[in-house]
Structure formats: C-alpha cells, structure tokens
Amino acid sequence: MSSQVQSSDPRAKDQHASAAERSPLEASAEAIHFLNSLGKEELQMLFFSETLAMVSNTGEPQGELTIEVQSGKLKDKFDVVSHYPFVHASCRGFMDKTICGNSVRGYLSWNLRTIEQHSQEFIKFHILPMERKMSLLKEEDQLVMNRSIKEGEEVKTEVTFIPWDSTVGFISEAANLLLLRVMAWRQMVPNNARFLALDTEGKLCYSTYQALGSQTIQVDRQQAEVFIVEQTVHSDQGIPTSCQFYLLSDGHLAKRIQVGSPSYCLITKMPSLREEDEMEPHPVFKKKPLMWEEDMELYSKFLDRKEQLRLSHTRYLQQHPDAQALISDFLLFLLLRQPADVVTFAAEYFGPFAMHRPPSPALRSSDPRSPFRTLHTESS
Known part of the structure; x- marks a missing residue:
C-alpha cells in the first residue's frame, strides 16, 4: 500500500511557495550577522573527522557516531566545479535490541547556507520497520525539499518548495555540525540569535543556541576543558527538543546528550587539539648606505x-x-x-655608423635633426 502527497505540478508549486512566503518565520539579525562573519580560512581550520561511542545511561555500548567535515567538489548545471564544505555524519547502533541508525550528507556554502543535503533515518522494528528520507536541493531561486516516510509497506512522499530568500539564517543538520565547531573555536554563542531549522515533521521552525559555560571532564584518563552549548529546536506542533554538546577548544565533540534520551555519545580517545598558526611578523631590514670605497x-x-x-x-x-x-x-x-x-x-x-640605424632618406636636409634634440612643432 502506498500513498503520496505530490507537489510537482506548477499550481501546487505556487501554492507551496505562497505558503512559504506568507510564513512569518525569520532569522534574527544577530543570527544572520554571525553567519555572515564566517570566513573560508576559519572554516578550513575545522575540517577533520571524529568518532564517538554511543553508550546507554548504564554504560553499555550501543553503537558509534562518525562525523567528517572536508572540502568537497560540486558541479552546477553548467558543469562548473566549485569547492564547498562537505559534511558527512553517520550513526548506527541498537535501541532496545532493535537496529537503528541515521546519516546525513550535505554541501554548504562558506556562510553555511545549504546547497544540497541528503539524510536518512531507519528503525528496523520486527513488525513494522520505519524509514525516513529527506533531501534538500537548491534549484534556481528556491530550496526544494523531498520527504518520504516508509512504515512497513506504506510509503508517503511530499515535495515542498521554499523561496531561497526565506532560507536566510536556515541551519540544516549538516550546517549545525559545522556551526557548533565554529562556536567552540570562538568560545562564544551569539546573544539573542534565533536561527531557522526543520522539525521532525519537516516544517520550518526556530532554533536557538545557549552557552552553558565551561566544565572539566575526563577523556581517556586526561582532564579536558569543554565548552557546553545547548541547542533547542522550537517546533510549532510539539514540545521543544534540546541537545547538549560538550566541545573541545578546537571544535572536537567530546560528548553529546539529547535531553530525554536513554543514551548519549562520548569520545573515547583524546584527540590532538588543533591550534591556529601564529604568523610571525616579517623581519624588517633597514637599508644601510653602501660605502664601497671604505670596503x-x-x-x-x-x-x-x-x-x-x-x-x-x-x-x-x-x-x-x-x-x-x-x-x-x-x-x-x-x-x-x-x-x-x-x-x-x-x-x-x-x-651614420650605427648598425641598427634606419635607412636615411634619398634627399637629406642640410641640417638633419639630432636624436638628442627636442622636437618642436613648427608653426604654420
């Protein structure tokens, strides 16, 4: 059995676009300013991969979380290749002895606007397996969102068109992972910043970040200071969901706790912390007069x-x-x-003895001009 909610015809497309344009949701000026302050060199310092272990609240291992940020290549419709930040995160484990997992792959602009993203989530229940897929793709002046939900044999699909101008300040799942690294690198969270995000139903909503201060935790028999950031997604159709991220100074994720979840993610090996290279000033050599007669x-x-x-x-x-x-x-x-x-x-x-001298005219003046004399325009 399969049911579909399609919006591929132009009339449905206009309806979705009109609904998105009427949406009052807008990111705050503080959030937009923070995203515009990002630079290519700063983001490239945050390109690395990391792995965390998933454990239950009782300490039992349940799976693994891998996050990788690197430079990726993406072709546009004219086959022009451009370099963008590429984020790939995957999680696979067990929940109540049931296999589950999720993954996300996304290309971002240098101010974290989503160009393309594909995500998948599954829970292999014995009776009614569930799988969710969502893709975001920038096309012309809009962001196209395709969602599909499969429960058993029933499949529901939905296509939504969001005007590109309405996505200013929107933080996707892939962008969120890189944004957290930036906050850890800067050791600050923008005040009164209100971003846009998608809730579990694929609806635009607000997302906020709050700094919870610093804390010292033990990682691989070492004491490490972490910067704690709490993200809250304020869904209009349900209760807000919060997640706390314990971040090392260079952006590595040391611990992740989803409020209300029976498990959390924890780093098991202390990474080598990255530091910003300090550029030494170029030496200045004063010019000395050359007294070669005295040398x-x-x-x-x-x-x-x-x-x-x-x-x-x-x-x-x-x-x-x-x-x-x-x-x-x-x-x-x-x-x-x-x-x-x-x-x-x-x-x-x-x-006349010059080797590269141009040939002289047949009739020469009795007073030929010298190449060293200034030529004056003769008055008529």
Whole structure:
C-alpha cells in the first residue's frame, strides 16, 4: 500500500511557495550577522573527522557516531566545479535490541547556507520497520525539499518548495555540525540569535543556541576543558527538543546528550587539539648606505673590474685600427668646431655608423635633426 502527497505540478508549486512566503518565520539579525562573519580560512581550520561511542545511561555500548567535515567538489548545471564544505555524519547502533541508525550528507556554502543535503533515518522494528528520507536541493531561486516516510509497506512522499530568500539564517543538520565547531573555536554563542531549522515533521521552525559555560571532564584518563552549548529546536506542533554538546577548544565533540534520551555519545580517545598558526611578523631590514670605497673587498673588485675593462678596450682598438682612425678624426673635428653641446655633436657624428640605424632618406636636409634634440612643432 502506498500513498503520496505530490507537489510537482506548477499550481501546487505556487501554492507551496505562497505558503512559504506568507510564513512569518525569520532569522534574527544577530543570527544572520554571525553567519555572515564566517570566513573560508576559519572554516578550513575545522575540517577533520571524529568518532564517538554511543553508550546507554548504564554504560553499555550501543553503537558509534562518525562525523567528517572536508572540502568537497560540486558541479552546477553548467558543469562548473566549485569547492564547498562537505559534511558527512553517520550513526548506527541498537535501541532496545532493535537496529537503528541515521546519516546525513550535505554541501554548504562558506556562510553555511545549504546547497544540497541528503539524510536518512531507519528503525528496523520486527513488525513494522520505519524509514525516513529527506533531501534538500537548491534549484534556481528556491530550496526544494523531498520527504518520504516508509512504515512497513506504506510509503508517503511530499515535495515542498521554499523561496531561497526565506532560507536566510536556515541551519540544516549538516550546517549545525559545522556551526557548533565554529562556536567552540570562538568560545562564544551569539546573544539573542534565533536561527531557522526543520522539525521532525519537516516544517520550518526556530532554533536557538545557549552557552552553558565551561566544565572539566575526563577523556581517556586526561582532564579536558569543554565548552557546553545547548541547542533547542522550537517546533510549532510539539514540545521543544534540546541537545547538549560538550566541545573541545578546537571544535572536537567530546560528548553529546539529547535531553530525554536513554543514551548519549562520548569520545573515547583524546584527540590532538588543533591550534591556529601564529604568523610571525616579517623581519624588517633597514637599508644601510653602501660605502664601497671604505670596503676593502668591494674596492678591490672595483679596481679589478676597472682594469679588466681598460684592457678590453685597448685590445679592441688594437684589433680594429679603423676604429682608432675614426676616433682620431672625431677628436680633430671636435677641436675645429668646438660645439657647445658635445654629446649631441658626438651623436650626430657617429650616427651614420650605427648598425641598427634606419635607412636615411634619398634627399637629406642640410641640417638633419639630432636624436638628442627636442622636437618642436613648427608653426604654420
């Protein structure tokens, strides 16, 4: 037997979108400001995996919880690959000798907006097994939510469209795990911050966080100080649900207690705490005046180079007697003319001998312009 509640046709889509737009639920300004303050470098410091043991209140092992945050690749509709934070958490164990578990996989933006998330929860009862699946996917200007509930042979499905603008301040399950690490890293919870979340029925509701202070607990025969944060999801259709998170200074989860649950999660091995790298200031070297004449080594190199150039020039003149004759003619011509500008006179004299000189026009002026003279625009 199967029943479905579909909203795939345009009219149903508009109805869901209109209902979401009429919703008065909005995240507080403090919550939005906190999310906008997140940075890529800060979140990358919180990329690591961790494993906690699930135990009952009497100390009996019941399962295992694994949380992993890393950099993930995601393609858009144009096949452009982008890097986003990827969160994968899974939990599997026993509850009253019944196998149960849940998992969540999600891609987030760098300010923790949900781009894509898939979650699953199951309880394998002997008579009526139960399984819940939910997916969130950003499409254009909306967030599409698909939910399915399977109890025995009966399956119920539902599709909801939420305008993207209405999801500002929304914290999904995947985003919540990374948000808690940020709070532990900063050792603070934003005051009066009211976020948005989904309750167990897939309805938007408020979610708040409260700092319960610090406490010292024993982890793997070591004393560790933890920062305690309590999250409360305020469902409109039921009683609020609260969960307490005991977090180490670098974001590792040391303990998780769901209020009213007969079990909790506990870390069994003390991890190596991550610390922010302290960037040492670059050394500043003051520029000192170079007194090379007083430096014996530099002055010796100067004399050697000077003598080397003198010998090179002398050798060139010996191997090219025409150059010697050219220089003699120039000196004689210089003494006869005695120009006021010797540099320009030399440029005009040696110009025709240049190897890369452009070809001269057929009819040359009796007063050719020098390349060293300033060109003035002749008045008409």
